[in-house]
Amino acid sequence: MSADAVTTPVRDWTAPAATTPVDSVVVVPGSKSLTNRLLVLAAVAEGPSRLRRPLRSRDTQLMADSLRALGADVQDVPGTDGLDWLITPGPLRGGIQVDAGLAGTVMRFLPAVAALADGPVTIDGDPRARERPMAPVLDALRALGVEVDDGGRGALPFTVRGAGSVPGGSVTLDASASSQFVSGLLLAAARFERGVVVHHDGKPVPSQPHISMTVEVLRDRGVVVDDSEPNTWRVEPGTVSAFDLDVEPDLSTAAPFLAAALVTRGRVHVAGWPDPTTQAGDGLRDILDAMGADVTLDRDGLTVVGNGPIEGIDVDLHDVGELTPVVAALAALAQSPSWLRGVAHLRGHESDRLAALATEINGLGGAVTETEDGLRIRPAALHGGRWATYHDHRMAMAGAVVGLAVPGVVVEDVDTTAKTLPDFTERWAQLLG
Numbered sequence: 001m002s003a004d005a006v007t008t009p010v011r012d013w014t015a016p017a018a019t020t021p022v023d024s025v026v027v028v029p030g031s032k033s034l035t036n037r038l039l040v041l042a043a044v045a046e047g048p049s050r051l052r053r054p055l056r057s058r059d060t061q062l063m064a065d066s067l068r069a070l071g072a073d074v075q076d077v078p079g080t081d082g083l084d085w086l087i088t089p090g091p092l093r094g095g096i097q098v099d100a101g102l103a104g105t106v107m108r109f110l111p112a113v114a115a116l117a118d119g120p121v122t123i124d125g126d127p128r129a130r131e132r133p134m135a136p137v138l139d140a141l142r143a144l145g146v147e148v149d150d151g152g153r154g155a156l157p158f159t160v161r162g163a164g165s166v167p168g169g170s171v172t173l174d175a176s177a178s179s180q181f182v183s184g185l186l187l188a189a190a191r192f193e194r195g196v197v198v199h200h201d202g203k204p205v206p207s208q209p210h211i212s213m214t215v216e217v218l219r220d221r222g223v224v225v226d227d228s229e230p231n232t233w234r235v236e237p238g239t240v241s242a243f244d245l246d247v248e249p250d251l252s253t254a255a256p257f258l259a260a261a262l263v264t265r266g267r268v269h270v271a272g273w274p275d276p277t278t279q280a281g282d283g284l285r286d287i288l289d290a291m292g293a294d295v296t297l298d299r300d301g302l303t304v305v306g307n308g309p310i311e312g313i314d315v316d317l318h319d320v321g322e323l324t325p326v327v328a329a330l331a332a333l334a335q336s337p338s339w340l341r342g343v344a345h346l347r348g349h350e351s352d353r354l355a356a357l358a359t360e361i362n363g364l365g366g367a368v369t370e371t372e373d374g375l376r377i378r379p380a381a382l383h384g385g386r387w388a389t390y391h392d393h394r395m396a397m398a399g400a401v402v403g404l405a406v407p408g409v410v411v412e413d414v415d416t417t418a419k420t421l422p423d424f425t426e427r428w429a430q431l432l433g
């Protein structure tokens with residue numbers, strides 16, 4: 001959808017209340033963050049790559065479509081479990097427009113790739129995407145020798161004037177609003193003439209596991225990355241090796257399903273939980289344990305059992321911000337107060353998640369106070385009502401979690417979950433049997 005597109009009718013969905021404890025084995029699809037990183041790397045690699053069990057969702061389709069427009073051949077091929085992606089890199093071409101939708105990974109990862117194209121690449125997205133912070137990436141690209149036209153907005157839409165090559169070099173930016181600013185520069189930097197040295201200067205960078213993920217996927221492709229100095233990342237110029245690999249399941253997508261074990265005092269097993277992993281969602285193990293669940297990781301996967309009331313939690317979510325909506329939903333159902341801290345940057349996510357969570361939980365009778373960088377959530381008796389989702393997949397999933405315990409929660413525009421999980425409501429029905 002472009003910012004000017006006509007909006008389609010939305011589907012409201014009454015979240016099913018659980019009448020019995022859930023007891024379910026859940027298979028979640030591939031990680032959004034890994035799929036979109038690997039698609040980018042495949043498009044700048046030295047040969048064809050195969051992505052097995054990739055996530056197929058709005059965010060990853062937008063990335064695949066954008067890379068096709070840029071000249072990569074991205075084919076659907078039958079895999080062992082659904083369709084794989086076979087990506088053959090081609091000369092990167094300009095003279096195109098691409099749609100980032102509401103995908104942070106597309107809007108922040110593509111500009112550096114577009115800079116390698118042989119002409120202008122215009123990137124736009126949903127209306128809300130135009131409000132998401134973008135300026136540090138565009139300014140950094142300019143400092144690295146790339147021409148970017150953004151009409152002075154520092155936001156979508158903008159045009160990267162690809163010149164076929166990027167000089168690269170050293171750049172300082174403030175990545176306190178999003179780790180994706182750093183990841184987006186590093187992912188394409190091996191193809192810059194001098195590589196890149198990125199320095200962060202500002203409040204701490206959020207979502208550190210996502211930067212570790214970027215560094216790891218680059219190193220696994222033979223790219224030399226030095227992250228030994230705090231807040232500095234150096235990528236040497238060189239080639240990116242082609243690959244053939246399985247995408248790990250998306251652990252952040254697992255969050256609402258695991259939360260259901262606590263809410264219903266049931267049991268949920270997520271198959272194939274990777275260990276070790278750089279995914280932020282792995283933080284769920286400690287968070288759910290602290291909220292009163294029994295959490296067991298073994299070679300088959302992760303099992304979460306809810307045996308008693310949900311405990312409130314005092315937690316800094318700065319590194320794992322994308323878990324906040326589901327943690328807030330659990331906190332709203334807890335028997336003791338919670339304080340979710342360190343997530344001011346969530347105001348620039350798909351929605352202003354702090355405002356959205358406070359508004360929606362309070363709208364059901366909750367007791368939530370927004371702080372500058374988080375939420376204070378006190379126990380309160382909740383009642384049914386409408387739950388607005390603000391085009392935010394994780395708001396919809398948080399509404400589903402609340403609805404397990406509170407009959408009559410109507411999640412507006414539930415299909416916004418297509419950003420990362422197109423068949424969310426079917427999977428939720430399966431979870432509840």
Ligand SMILES: O=C(O)C1=C[C@@H](OP(=O)(O)O)[C@@H](O)[C@H](O)C1
Pocket residue numbers: 032033034104105177178179180183206207210321322345
């Ligand atoms: O690089 C990535 O794949 C992501 C980084 C994080 O972004 P922020 O650092 O903007 O929070 C995370 O919240 C987002 O869901 C995915």
Ligand SMILES: C=C(OP(=O)(O)O)C(=O)O
Pocket residue numbers: 102103104105322349350394
């Ligand atoms: C912040 C998120 O997404 P994006 O990749 O669009 O930033 C998210 O999925 O929680």
